Amino acid sequence: MTRLEDLLVASAERSPGSTALIGPDGVERLTYAELDAVTDRIATMLVDRGVAPGDRVGVLAAKTPWTIASLIGTLKAGAVYVPVDSASPATRVARIIRSAEPSVLLADATATKLVDGLVAEGLSDLTVGSLEAPLAGERFTSAFSRSDVESLQATRPDVGKDPLAHLLFTSGSTGIPKGVMITHDMVSAFVDWALGHFGTKPGDRISAHPPLHFDLSTFDIYATLAAGAELHLVPASLGLDARKTAAFIRDRELTQWFSVPSVLTYLARFEAVAEHDFPALERLLWCGEVLPTPILAHWMRKLPHVRFTNLYGPTEATIASSYYDVPVVPADESVPVPIGVPCAGESLVVLDEGKPAPVGEIGELYIGGVGLSPGYWRDREKTDAAFVTGPDGERIYKTGDLARVDGEGVVHFLGRTDSQIKSRGYRIELGEVETAVNTVAGVRECAVVGVDLGGFEGTTICCAYSVAAGASLPVNDMRRAVTALLPRYMVPAKWDVLDELPKNVNGKIDRPVLRERFRPAPKESE
Structure with missing residues (x-):
C-alpha cells in the first residue's frame, strides 16, 4: 500500500x-x-x-x-x-x-x-x-x-x-x-x-x-x-459567521466542500446561500453527526447542480466506512438520511445479541474491513473491548451505534447505545466532562447528559450539580473552572444547580429525569 x-x-x-x-x-x-x-x-x-x-x-x-x-x-x-x-x-x-x-x-x-x-x-x-x-x-x-x-x-x-x-x-x-x-x-x-x-x-x-x-x-x-x-x-x-463562510466557498470557487453538518445547518438557518449559488461547486459532503433532512432538502433545492453525499464512520475505522449519495431532494423531510452502504473494502454488520439482525430489525452496528485501526495507543484493555471477533470470524469494531439494514442493503443510523454524543461534529464522552466537573472544588455530585434541543450544533451538553455543605459555587464560577480543564466544545452549554440530584429506585442518578429538566417547557396554545 x-x-x-x-x-x-x-x-x-x-x-x-x-x-x-x-x-x-x-x-x-x-x-x-x-x-x-x-x-x-x-x-x-x-x-x-x-x-x-x-x-x-x-x-x-x-x-x-x-x-x-x-x-x-x-x-x-x-x-x-x-x-x-x-x-x-x-x-x-x-x-x-x-x-x-x-x-x-x-x-x-x-x-x-x-x-x-x-x-x-x-x-x-x-x-x-x-x-x-x-x-x-x-x-x-x-x-x-x-x-x-x-x-x-x-x-x-x-x-x-x-x-x-x-x-x-x-x-x-x-x-x-x-x-x-x-x-x-x-x-x-x-x-x-x-x-x-x-x-x-x-x-x-x-x-x-x-x-x-x-x-x-x-x-x-x-x-x-x-x-x-x-x-x-x-x-x-x-467560526460561526455564516455569510463569511458562504463567501469563502464562493470567492475561492471551491469544487468540493466537506464539513460537519452543524456548519451546513448554520448557513441554511441564516439564509447565507442563494439560489444556484456556488456555481463552481460540484459536490458537498458531510460526516460526523446527523444532518437534519429539512436542512439537506434546503441545500439541494438551492444547489440543484451539486452532488450530495453523507459519509459515516468513527475515527477507529478511518474517516468513513459507508456513504450515501442522495439521489433527489427528499420527499419526506421527517425521514433521516441513511448512512448508506460500505465503502470498498469495508463491511457494516448489524448484530442483535451477537447474531446478524434480520432485515429491518434494530441492532448494534459493527464495522469491519481495511479501515480498522490496530487499536488504542498502549491500551490493550480498551482495544480488546472495542475490537472484537464477529460471527464470521472477522475482526470488527463495536461502534456503540444502533442501526438497521433495509431490504436493499442500505444501513440506517438510529442513535447511540451509550453516553457518547456528537456535538458540532466532535465525538464526546460525557464521562470525561463529568470527570472534569467533579474535580472543581465545592462540587458534591454532578451528572452530565446530552439533550437534543433542536440547535444547529447537534446534541447539547447539559450539566446538573449539587454543592458541598458550606460551599458556594455559582454557575459562572463553575463554567470558568471547567473551561480551564476542557476544550470549549466540551464545556456544557446549560447548567442547573440542585440541592439534590434525582435518583432512581436503585439509588443511581436518574439521567432521564435530568434530560427532561433541561428540555424547554412546551408553549401553551393560545
Missing part, C-alpha cells in the same frame, strides 16, 4: 508547478514542488534532532501551509505525528503528551501559552521546534525555527518507516483521552476509494475545514494531494 508522503511526491513529479496549498488568507501558497522541498527539509531537521522511525512528533499549531507540511515532513522522517488542539487546556494536553511521549513538539505562536502550561505541568524536557520565527515563552525557548529549516538542503532523509501515520486522541470516558492508531494503509485505502467514487482531479479546489486533530481533515489533505488538486485552508476565524 502507498505511504501517505508518497502521494505528495508523485504529484510533485507529475506537476511540480501546480498549486498544492493555499493558506487561510489566500496569500500564502505552496506549489507541489515547494511543498515537497519544505517537507524534505522538515524531515531532515527532525532526523538531525534525533527523531527516529516510529517516534512521535506533536504538532500544536494553527492550520497553515507550513503546519500541513510539518505533518508530511514527520512522515518523511519515518515518524508518527500527533496533532493537538492548541486551544485545549494545558492539563488535558499534558495527558496526551505523557501518553504519546513525542520526541519533538512542532508549534507556532498560537501555542506559546499552551507550551508554557505544559512545562508548568511538569513536562520540562520538551524539545520544541517553531514553524514560524523563534518562539520564547515564559518557561521555554524553541530549539529551532522556520528559518533554520529553510537553510537546510531539500534532500529526503533515507530512514526506516513505521506503519503508523498518526495518533488521533479522542475523548475518553475515564477523563483520559484515547489515542487511536492510524496507519498509512488505513488512510490510503480510503483515499483510493474516494478518488474513484468522487472523481477528484487536478485543478479541483478542495476545502480544508475541520481542525487537524479531527480525522475528517485526513481525507481533505491526502485525497487532495493524491489527485494533484488545490487544498484551500478554511480560516478558523470564520
Whole structure:
C-alpha cells in the first residue's frame, strides 16, 4: 500500500508547478514542488534532532501551509505525528503528551501559552521546534525555527518507516483521552476509494475545514494531494459567521466542500446561500453527526447542480466506512438520511445479541474491513473491548451505534447505545466532562447528559450539580473552572444547580429525569 508522503511526491513529479496549498488568507501558497522541498527539509531537521522511525512528533499549531507540511515532513522522517488542539487546556494536553511521549513538539505562536502550561505541568524536557520565527515563552525557548529549516538542503532523509501515520486522541470516558492508531494503509485505502467514487482531479479546489486533530481533515489533505488538486485552508476565524463562510466557498470557487453538518445547518438557518449559488461547486459532503433532512432538502433545492453525499464512520475505522449519495431532494423531510452502504473494502454488520439482525430489525452496528485501526495507543484493555471477533470470524469494531439494514442493503443510523454524543461534529464522552466537573472544588455530585434541543450544533451538553455543605459555587464560577480543564466544545452549554440530584429506585442518578429538566417547557396554545 502507498505511504501517505508518497502521494505528495508523485504529484510533485507529475506537476511540480501546480498549486498544492493555499493558506487561510489566500496569500500564502505552496506549489507541489515547494511543498515537497519544505517537507524534505522538515524531515531532515527532525532526523538531525534525533527523531527516529516510529517516534512521535506533536504538532500544536494553527492550520497553515507550513503546519500541513510539518505533518508530511514527520512522515518523511519515518515518524508518527500527533496533532493537538492548541486551544485545549494545558492539563488535558499534558495527558496526551505523557501518553504519546513525542520526541519533538512542532508549534507556532498560537501555542506559546499552551507550551508554557505544559512545562508548568511538569513536562520540562520538551524539545520544541517553531514553524514560524523563534518562539520564547515564559518557561521555554524553541530549539529551532522556520528559518533554520529553510537553510537546510531539500534532500529526503533515507530512514526506516513505521506503519503508523498518526495518533488521533479522542475523548475518553475515564477523563483520559484515547489515542487511536492510524496507519498509512488505513488512510490510503480510503483515499483510493474516494478518488474513484468522487472523481477528484487536478485543478479541483478542495476545502480544508475541520481542525487537524479531527480525522475528517485526513481525507481533505491526502485525497487532495493524491489527485494533484488545490487544498484551500478554511480560516478558523470564520467560526460561526455564516455569510463569511458562504463567501469563502464562493470567492475561492471551491469544487468540493466537506464539513460537519452543524456548519451546513448554520448557513441554511441564516439564509447565507442563494439560489444556484456556488456555481463552481460540484459536490458537498458531510460526516460526523446527523444532518437534519429539512436542512439537506434546503441545500439541494438551492444547489440543484451539486452532488450530495453523507459519509459515516468513527475515527477507529478511518474517516468513513459507508456513504450515501442522495439521489433527489427528499420527499419526506421527517425521514433521516441513511448512512448508506460500505465503502470498498469495508463491511457494516448489524448484530442483535451477537447474531446478524434480520432485515429491518434494530441492532448494534459493527464495522469491519481495511479501515480498522490496530487499536488504542498502549491500551490493550480498551482495544480488546472495542475490537472484537464477529460471527464470521472477522475482526470488527463495536461502534456503540444502533442501526438497521433495509431490504436493499442500505444501513440506517438510529442513535447511540451509550453516553457518547456528537456535538458540532466532535465525538464526546460525557464521562470525561463529568470527570472534569467533579474535580472543581465545592462540587458534591454532578451528572452530565446530552439533550437534543433542536440547535444547529447537534446534541447539547447539559450539566446538573449539587454543592458541598458550606460551599458556594455559582454557575459562572463553575463554567470558568471547567473551561480551564476542557476544550470549549466540551464545556456544557446549560447548567442547573440542585440541592439534590434525582435518583432512581436503585439509588443511581436518574439521567432521564435530568434530560427532561433541561428540555424547554412546551408553549401553551393560545
